[in-house]
Ligand code: SF4
């Protein structure tokens with residue numbers, strides 16, 4: 001930290017789906033810090049941030065001891081080093097590609113040595129760390145309880161993720177955000193709703209911290225890397241090459257945008273083509289047997305295929321953090337049915353044999369839009385103080 005003179009915080013979020021949430025977190029940080037006499041500002045990288053559904057994006061809050069210091073900090077525009085990075089969807093720890101030409105980067109990339117990475121998650125710190133790129137410098141991982149909130153989709157529905165995060169920040173940065181100030185700010189933002197104060201306290205109390213040493217984390221994400229040409233190397237004019245039959249654009253991989261991915265039960269598939277027809281990203285390839293397999297490098301995890309598939313549990317959406325690569329799975333089904341079916345059951349929690357019924361609980365709908373509509377409190381059980389929500 002620039003020796004207690006300023007503090008930089010970034011919020012990494014799913015573009016569009018979590019935009020309002022990110023804004024609210026950044027604004028609440030500044031509001032709480034101002035109550036202590038600090039000064040600060042909240043901003044997006046671009047005022048007209050070119051966001052895309054699900055594609056990682058960032059917003060920032062910079063708080064400083066005085067205006068002069070704030071001005072010096074603001075000269076950075078997009079802080080390349082931050083004290084705290086906040087990921088409001090735990091699948092973002094698999095790496096982010098937020099500005100389209102950097103390529104995939106570790107979630108901790110801008111976090112200074114001994115800084116903090118706060119992740120909203122219903123998983124344990126070690127489970128999240130297992131999917132986070134190997135650390136190149138030590139930091140502290142904080143898990144703020146709660147699932148990924150898509151409360152910022154079009155209409156804001158407050159599930160108090162913002163207040164839980166504010167409570168967690170009061171815990172790690174008490175010199176900038178005092179707990180009492182965080183509570184006062186939340187009360188103001190929630191227009192007097194006392195449950196906001198309880199959520200700040202809950203975030204403060206229930207956030208678990210884990211020190212991460214240099215070298216901890218996974219080195220497995222190298223398989224997710226791919227080369228991008230970079231905009232400076234593009235040919236004159238705007239040239240987007242068409243996809244040739246049987247090929248896919250090597251620079252156009254969208255898996256960084258998804259929080260869930262589909263798994264297919266080839267045994268129950270009736271080859272109706274609905275998934276192939278309706279996938280907005282042409283992710284399905286036809287197998288020699290006439291099945292449809294997902295090309296995971298192209299899938300954005302929208303969940304449409306699972307919704308249009310007429311066969312119950314033939315396509316099931318599964319938490320992205322359960323996967324470590326993008327390998328297609330049809331080859332496994334072809335060579336070893338029972339091994340594939342065990343994999344399907346393990347991943348989906350659904351029996352591969354419909355006669356046997358469900359082997360576990362069915363995961364929630366993967367489509368963020370559907371989540372927002374049917375599950376406004378993304379994980380109400382994780383937060384006893386969550387309000388019922390409502391349109392603002
Ligand atoms: S979730 Fe299904 S419909 Fe959506 S992009 Fe992936 S394969 Fe296509």
Ligand code: SF4
Nearest residue numbers: 269270272273275309
């Ligand atoms: S929609 Fe379902 S049943 Fe139809 S082809 Fe796709 S996976 Fe098979």
